[in-house]
Amino acid sequence: MKMIRDLLATAAMVGAAPVFAQDAPPPAALVPPSAQQPAPPAGQAAPPPLEVSVTGGISAPMPIAIPVMPTSDPVATPAGTTEELGRKLADVITKDLKNSGLFTPLGAGQLKPVAFPEVTAPTFDYWGGTGAQALVQGYVRANGDGNLTVGCYLYDVSAKSELTRQGFVVPPSDWRRAAHKCADAVYTRLTGEGPYFDSRVVYVSESGPKAHRIKRLAIMDQDGANGRFLTNGQSIVLTPRFAPNQQSIVYLSFANDRPSIYVYEIGSGRQRLVVSGVNLNFAPRFSPDGHSILFSMAIGGNTDLYSVAATGGTPRRLTNSPGIDTGGSYSPDGSKIAFESDRSGGQQIYVMNADGSNQQRITFAGGRYATPAWSPRGDLIAFTRVTGNFRIGVMSPTGGNEKLLTNAWQDEGPSWSPNGRVLMFFRTGQGSGKSDLWSVDLTGVNERAVPTPLDGSDPSWGPLRP
Amino acid sequence: MARLTTTLLVATALVAVAGCAPKRPKDLPPPPQGAQQTYPDQRPSGPVGDQILPGSSADFKRSVTSDTVHFSTDMYDVDPEARAILDSQVAWLQKFTNVRITVEGHADERGTREYNLALGDRRANAAKNYLATRGIAPERISTISYGKERPVAMGSDEASWAQNRRAVTVVLN
Numbered sequence: 325m326k327m328i329r330d331l332l333a334t335a336a337m338v339g340a341a342p343v344f345a346q347d348a349p350p351p352a353a354l355v356p357p358s359a360q361q362p363a364p365p366a367g368q369a370a371p372p373p374l375e376v377s378v379t380g381g382i383s384a385p386m387p388i389a390i391p392v393m394p395t396s397d398p399v400a401t402p403a404g405t406t407e408e409l410g411r412k413l414a415d416v417i418t419k420d421l422k423n424s425g426l427f428t429p430l431g432a433g434q435l436k437p438v439a440f441p442e443v444t445a446p447t448f449d450y451w452g453g454t455g456a457q458a459l460v461q462g463y464v465r466a467n468g469d470g471n472l473t474v475g476c477y478l479y480d481v482s483a484k485s486e487l488t489r490q491g492f493v494v495p496p497s498d499w500r501r502a503a504h505k506c507a508d509a510v511y512t513r514l515t516g517e518g519p520y521f522d523s524r525v526v527y528v529s530e531s532g533p534k535a536h537r538i539k540r541l542a543i544m545d546q547d548g549a550n551g552r553f554l555t556n557g558q559s560i561v562l563t564p565r566f567a568p569n570q571q572s573i574v575y576l577s578f579a580n581d582r583p584s585i586y587v588y589e590i591g592s593g594r595q596r597l598v599v600s601g602v603n604l605n606f607a608p609r610f611s612p613d614g615h616s617i618l619f620s621m622a623i624g625g626n627t628d629l630y631s632v633a634a635t636g637g638t639p640r641r642l643t644n645s646p647g648i649d650t651g652g653s654y655s656p657d658g659s660k661i662a663f664e665s666d667r668s669g670g671q672q673i674y675v676m677n678a679d680g681s682n683q684q685r686i687t688f689a690g691g692r693y694a695t696p697a698w699s700p701r702g703d704l705i706a707f708t709r710v711t712g713n714f715r716i717g718v719m720s721p722t723g724g725n726e727k728l729l730t731n732a733w734q735d736e737g738p739s740w741s742p743n744g745r746v747l748m749f750f751r752t753g754q755g756s757g758k759s760d761l762w763s764v765d766l767t768g769v770n771e772r773a774v775p776t777p778l779d780g781s782d783p784s785w786g787p788l789r790p
Numbered sequence: 791m792a793r794l795t796t797t798l799l800v801a802t803a804l805v806a807v808a809g810c811a812p813k814r815p816k817d818l819p820p821p822p823q824g825a826q827q828t829y830p831d832q833r834p835s836g837p838v839g840d841q842i843l844p845g846s847s848a849d850f851k852r853s854v855t856s857d858t859v860h861f862s863t864d865m866y867d868v869d870p871e872a873r874a875i876l877d878s879q880v881a882w883l884q885k886f887t888n889v890r891i892t893v894e895g896h897a898d899e900r901g902t903r904e905y906n907l908a909l910g911d912r913r914a915n916a917a918k919n920y921l922a923t924r925g926i927a928p929e930r931i932s933t934i935s936y937g938k939e940r941p942v943a944m945g946s947d948e949a950s951w952a953q954n955r956r957a958v959t960v961v962l963n
Contacts, residue, residue, distance in 0.1 A: 534941060534944045535940070535941060535942065535944060536940070537939070560936075560939055562903060562907075562939075563903065563904065581892075581934060582934075583907070583934065583935070602932070604907070604911050604933075604934075604935055606904060606907050606908075607904040607907075620904065620908065622907075622908055622911040622912075622935070624915060625866075625911060625912045625914075625915030625916065625919070626912075627908035627911065627912075648905060648908040648909065648912070650904045650905060650907075650908050651904055651905075664904075664905065666864075666905070670864070671902075671905055694902040694904075694905055695902055695903075695904070708902055710900075710901070710902065712900075714902070733946075734899075736902055736903065737902070737903065752899070754946045755945065755946045757899065757941075757944070757946070781903075782903065
């Protein structure tokens with residue numbers, strides 16, 4: 325069983341008594357020294373709180389030091405020695421923070437090794453000298469019961485104070501999750517945004533010639549690690565989506581030359597058809613409560629939106645226009661659905677109640693709008709704008725306040741990170757037809773390629789892992 | 791004197807391939823009055839696939855004007871050129887009334903993934919509906935959409951896109 329328990333209550337306030345373990349008191353060696361912080365010199369105000377500015381689109385990345393995490397006791401584990409893990413953990417945290425675009429990590433290679441007792445008593449003068457404004461220290465320990473404990477401490481270098489600490493108990497195979505949780509603790513404390521590093525992405529892995537692409541369902545951590553295939557490429561597979569409980573994926577398969585949506589259980593690998601019958605059914609999405617699946621069905625050449633119980637059953641029709649109604653994305657509270665329809669002559673975005681009532685068009689700026697994706701924060705709808713080229717953009721859920729974030733030949737299919745901060749999409753090359761996964765911050769900065777072993781398309785960013 | 795045996799073959803049987811025939815007399819006797827003269831297939835025995843069977847997919851492809859009709863961008867209407875092609879398909883389908891077909895609908899790469907699946911479905915059904923109005927029973931015709939997943943022309947240019955916006959009639963064996 326893979327479980328992470330927070331060992332510590334988050335201690336955001338300087339001077340709060342640290343609570344290290346929920347049950348037994350910590351071993352003496354791990355108890356931090358007195359939580360009293362040095363008072364600022366008389367007459368001087370306390371330094372301002374350390375935070376990364378994320379507003380306005382241009383933020384100055386914060387220099388942050390992430391040294392190797394020492395261990396109190398070097399031992400071998402199935403994931404490597406605790407010393408090796410200390411390096412690897414720092415490396416994963418460094419990459420997460422760097423890839424967010426909001427931090428400039430000072431790599432462990434440039435920094436001095438940290439002795440174990442220093443973890444809770446940093447030598448702030450040294451760290452100040454490196455130019456770092458924030459410092460992440462931690463440790464790795466093998467518990468003796470097969471699990472690892474990873475401690476994670478964040479410090480304000482110029483204020484010489486601790487900002488937060490968290491601890492995690494993980495099986496060795498899940499060591500990367502401890503790193504992502506630590507990076508999330510650092511990120512949320514310094515930006516005020518929600519966490520997103522401990523999450524996974526399901527997507528379509530692509531290979532082969534343009535006339536006959538081999539497509540396989542694939543899953544990976546958001547940083548590209550732990551990737552594996554879920555289908556074998558014998559049938560075209562498209563547009564997967566995570567279930568909110570992350571235990572299954574819904575997607576479209578062309579198995580048996582009958583394109584239909586299936587639910588794939590990640591644990592068992594079992595699949596089941598969701599809707600029976602001969603009509604093309606596609607574009608599946610789980611509702612936020614996981615109880616139903618929104619999808620599109622084409623009957624006699626006309627495509628409309630339907631909803632069906634996630635366990636299967638009789639679909640309920642939601643739209644009934646002569647145009648193509650497809651796509652579909654729930655608001656995070658499940659009360660509304662944004663979708664695309666060409667009923668007015670070309671693809672535009674509409675919003676309706678989840679029962680299909682009150683369908684209202686929200687895009688009027690000219691050009692075509694497709695693939696709406698409602699942010700998990702509820703504040704924005706991302707889309708693909710088609711005017712010859714395909715560009716990723718965001719707008720308010722009532723339409724308007726449009727901002728285009730990318731500008732290549734074909735960027736398509738945005739999917740939100742769990743904190744509503746980053747969009748992943750796929751970019752197709754002109755001529756070659758090869759697609760790759762990319763991501764961009766919602767302010768348009770930090771556009772970067774997401775590493776996958778083969779080509780990739782149709783990414784769906786899953787929820788934060790508990 | 792050897793007599794050449796002639797055999798009357800059904801419908802679309804092949805004429806014997808030259809160069810493989812056995813020795814013939816220099817002067818052929820005149821054909822029987824009013825009878826159709828064809829020569830039996832004298833080629834050495836080989837796989838059955840050498841011979842195109844009537845009512846087969848290969849027979850369809852060589853008999854009709856084309857197995858493919860094309861569409862304009864974002865459109866799914868059957869224009870006059872498409873109607874002529876589909877009419878030739880109808881003629882063949884009326885000869886082989888046991889044959890079932892699938893009409894595949896396709897879109898070019900200039901549309902988003904899910905919309906193109908729906909557009910391909912529209913095109914497949916537009917072709918199917920036309921065939922049905924011309925007398926082919928709808929029960930004989932299934933449809934499938936491939937959206938933009940299976941292009942036949944690989945360029946990112948107008949000529950390639952025009953070739954990819956299509957409905958293809960496929961004979962099911």
